[in-house]
Amino acid sequence: MAADTVADKARFLSAGDGGVVVEFGDTVDRTISARVMKTAEMIRDAALDGVTELVPTFRSLFVHYDPTITSASTITDIIAAMPLDDVEASAMRHVWRIPVLYGGEGGPDLADVAATAGMSEADAVALHAGSVYNVYMLGFLPGFGYLGDTPEPLRLPRLETPRVRVPAGSVALTGQMTAVYPLESPGGWRLLGKTPVRFFDIAAERPALLAPGDGVRFVPVDDAAYDDIAALCREGRYEVEREDAA
Amino acid sequence: MTTIEVVEPGLQTTVQDRGRFGYQALGVPVSGVLDFEAMRLANALVGNGGDAAVLEMRMVGPSLKAAEGTVRMALAGSEAKLTITLADGATRTVPAHQAFDLPADAVVKIGPLKGSVTACLAVSGGVDVPPLFGSRATYLRGPFGGHEGRALRAGDRLAIGEGAPAGPPLAVEPIPAPAGDTVLRVVLGPQADWFTDKGIATFLEEPYVIDGATDRMGMRLNGPEIEHVGGYNLVSDGIATGAIQVPGSRLPILLLADHQTTGGYPKIANVISADLPLAGRLGPGGVVRFEAVSVADAEVIRRDAEAALARRIGAMAPAQTAAEPSLAALSGENLISGVVDATNVGHPS
Structure with a gap:
């Protein structure tokens, strides 16, 4: 039997005369994610004429192309003809511990989120901070990691x-995803x-803190701790804590 | 090294080139000029390669001084009356789409743009800011790239690369400005199936007015609401420049050069690449309509537009004397229109 x-x-979707979307599904799923990454690797290795850039996302691969060179x-x-057998989803490398001041001015939607979930704000925070999130992809903004899965x-x-x-x-969520806005x-x-x-x-050697396959844990801190860490960050002296993946 | 000094910055003047490619997987947008045809015309006029970094301006252009030595410059993409004031106080004017030499200590004032909200000023040798991730383009939200990641301010000094052109300054026939409702051609997808037939028909049949909340990242459009089949939250995927997303407001947003690399609102269509420069010329209050074409047609239209642009550049001719600017512009136009293809580049008629 052929591979x-x-x-x-x-399936292949059109994104104008500069992009082809290779879509493997419509959900967030580690297996789909692994197929996306594998296909990106094969296209990169094939060095196709006129393919300018590859952007892997959860469930699809965006292939940017130059319409004056290819079609x-x-x-x-x-x-379509590239071989693709099943690929294993890989494990998290390590877990970044990210201090968060929940609620207040920086968290104007916490009350709504808690109310919709039918719990107190404290319980919503405990739930959000109680998970280890997987970095599925970067996108939307420089260094913006899509973290899943939100409880x-x-x-x-x-x-x-x-x-x-x-x-x-800003620490934010929607649907299955959680994220930190790296820029305004x-x-x-x-x-x-x-x-x-x-x-x-x-200016950093690795401009983006996160990479796909990393883990993230949010650690609630109070105002005073937030201010202390913020001061260290401004001076470039804060080292984000890391724990080994379980 | 030759430098230029910013005397007045204009409304929003940034260093741009073709854009920053290869870093979208880290979430770094492409950026680059909104009107790549204007960039290429301006660069051709001063003898640069087509992708040399230029100054992109929005609505009101800057005033610039040649700080050391003579600099050859050209403005393309919009009409404007450039006023040159020499060190001794003498003044003269130069039209857009015509190269000129700015002597040491002279100032060129560009002022309000006409016929487009975007124009590019090229300098011979290119604007020589340090490249970041392979490009000199400014990404304002970063903020990084270009000159300190920001729009220019009075007092800024910009280095210019080597490469003074020989020969007389050239002129080129401008790309005609859109008149009345502007048609942007689109390819439907990748999420056209997230919209009802009625929603698609609304999008393709109704006019949309460009909102004031429009910048290099995107253009919000006001008009009839576009109906989704169901929700408007999808699992985020990649985005091309020119994508038109329709969030829960049911109003379209056309994503431009500084757009995010991925997003989770359904994208009903993409403006074809040949019409992106035209989109970049449109400002608040402008009216647009959308017309669907196939991907294959979009590719052919783009190749034809490239050929027409190359012919336009090939038909550049020495500018007439600038002593009588209005006459010079007229005779220049007549001279060129006799030999250049009349294709209305980037503007679907």
Whole structure:
């Protein structure tokens, strides 16, 4: 029996004359994620003419191409025929411990999230901080990691109208995902709190703190501890704590 | 080393090039010029390669001084009356789409743009800010890239690369400005199936007005609401420049150069790459309509637009004397329109 191909496991969607989306599913799932990463690796190795950039996401691979060099149909045909057997999801490498001041000015949606989940704010915080999250992908903003999975009761849709300005360091969630906004940005996620940790720093050797496959744990801190850590971060003297993955 | 000094910054002037590629997987946007045709025309006029870094300006242009030695410059992408004031106080004017030499200590004032909210000023040798991740483009939200990751301010000094062109300054026929409702051609997808038939019909048949909340990241559009089939939260996936997302407000947002690399709102369509420069020229209050084409057609349209741009550049001719700017512009236009292909690049008629 012939080995499976990408075409057996994905569908191809159009994203204008500069992008082809290779979609493996419509959910957040470690197996789907592993297929995305594997396909990205094969396309990178094939060094296809006119393919300018690959952006892996949870469930699909965005293939950017230059329409003056190649065409959607050409690259679709090549990618569709690539062999793709089942690939294992890999384990977390290590877990970053991220201090968070929940609620207050930095967490204007905490009350709504807790109310929708039918629990007190303290219980919502304990639940959110009680999980170890997997970094599925980076995107949306430099260094913005998509962390999953958010505990079931805290899963809320995005705001109907995104906020025009979400401050850097905001700890937010929507649906299955949790994240930290690395930069000030517009955004539609629900804000639970804030962290002083820098998630993207162009001067750093590794500009993005997170990489896919890392783990993240949120550690609640009070105002005083937040201020102390914020001062260290401003001076560039704060080292984010790490624990080994279980 | 030659430098230019910013005397007045204009409304929002940034260093840009074609953009920063290869880092979207870390969440780093492409950035780069909104109107790549303007960038290439401006660079061609001063003898640069097409992708040399330029100054992109929005609505009101800067005033710039040649701090050391003569600098050849050209503005493209919008109409403007450039006023040059020499060190001795004498002044003259130069139109856009025509190169000029700015002598040492002279100042060129660009002022309000006309016919586009975006224009590019190229300097011979290119703007020489340090490249970051392979590009000189500014990403304002970063903030990084370009000149200190920000729009220019009065007093900033910018280094210029080597490469003074020989020969007389050139002029090029400008790309015509959109008049009335502007049509942006789109390819439907990748999430067109998240919208009802009625929603798609609304999107393709109704006019949308560009909101004031519009910047290099995206353009909010006001008009009839576009109906989703069900929800408006999808599992985030990748985004191309020109993607049109429709969040829960049911109003479209057209994503431009500084757009996020991934997102979780359904994308009804993408503006075709040949029409992206046109999108970059549109400002608040402008009216747009969308027209669907196939991907294959979009690719052909883009290649044709590239060929037309190359012909436009190939038809550059020495500018007429700038002593009589209005006459010079007229005769320049007549001279060029006789030889250049009349294709209305980037503007679907």
